[in-house]
Amino acid sequence: MPAVATITPAENTAGLTLRFCYEDKQLLPYYAGNNADIPVNPGATIEHLQQATAAAGIGLELLRMPWLRCLQLLEENQVDALVAAYSAERAHYTRYPTDAYGQPDPAKAINTNALCLAYRFNNDLPHKISDTTAGLTIARPHGYRPLPLPEHATLVGAHSPEQAIELVVSGRVDATTVTCEINSVAGNQQEIDTLPLKILQPPVYYSVGYLMLSEQFYQQHNAIAEQLWQALPLTLDQSRYIEYLTYPLNF
Structure with missing residues (x-):
């Protein structure tokens, strides 16, 4: 302390x-x-x-x-x-x-934090982001403010951050946003490391x-x-x- x-x-x-x-x-x-x-x-x-x-x-x-x-x-x-x-x-x-x-x-x-996209290991998310003709779905909890995500992305509402992650793990959406940096220190929730997920760097959004x-x-x-x-x-x-x-x- x-x-x-x-x-x-x-x-x-x-x-x-x-x-x-x-x-x-x-x-x-x-x-x-x-x-x-x-x-x-x-x-x-x-x-x-x-x-x-x-x-x-x-x-x-x-x-x-x-x-x-x-x-x-x-x-x-x-x-x-x-x-x-x-x-x-x-x-x-x-x-x-x-x-x-x-x-x-x-x-x-x-506090300050950075958000990255989390996606399934077998999902070619970088290609879907760069190809504007590709289908791209991103889950975000209801009520959260809009972020500057790719224009061709379709947002899917979730009841909680946990449900958003579940949608990614099950393959129902391509990605969701997760914290990947806190107060200028790199880090993400330990649960992410136990799931078949990858973190896409660099962050898509910095928040204060x-x-x-x-x-x-x-x-x-x-x-x-x-x-x-x-x-x-x-x-x-x-x-x-x-x-x-x-x-x-x-x-």
Whole structure:
């Protein structure tokens, strides 16, 4: 674990709790476990957030729901925060750390990751990508934001990342996206290495995850919001993110 960040609260934080919403499907290394339950080992992002909120002197309430529901509740100010990449269509109801030019500040992100395509070992995916006349199907979980994938690709919805991988393994689709780099460190979920799958390099997408706050929380606790964003890089434990790729084997 990194050294505990020392931050002097800029306001009285007694009784203040951050209501954090995240999806009720496992997404390693970030979130562990399925459904609304919070497992003892909740995932690297949750442990990271626990450290950051403690450094800022506030409590943390965890809520698990379908991803689109989390977004809706943030827009309605019924939850205080979630983790997401910056998106212009969500900018009107989210608050995120910005730099001197008013742009999203990756120096205060909660994590970064890269996505690669995973495909069956006996599927000539590189050829299907280069040949625009070839059929190409890519599975992505419902509610996930669109990615800059090949224009001739047909997207197939899945209920979860696990189901998307199952569709690839069974040969029903050609590929799906999986995390292949976390916080600038190469790594993928250990399950991938036990399946008849290959990872296509280089990554097709790089993402920066920000702690997105509701408009209401930011307006009421502006100083705490800034302290939370400052605490995130100070409490980042890169090794913990990599360890969660082996969940639950080594926990």
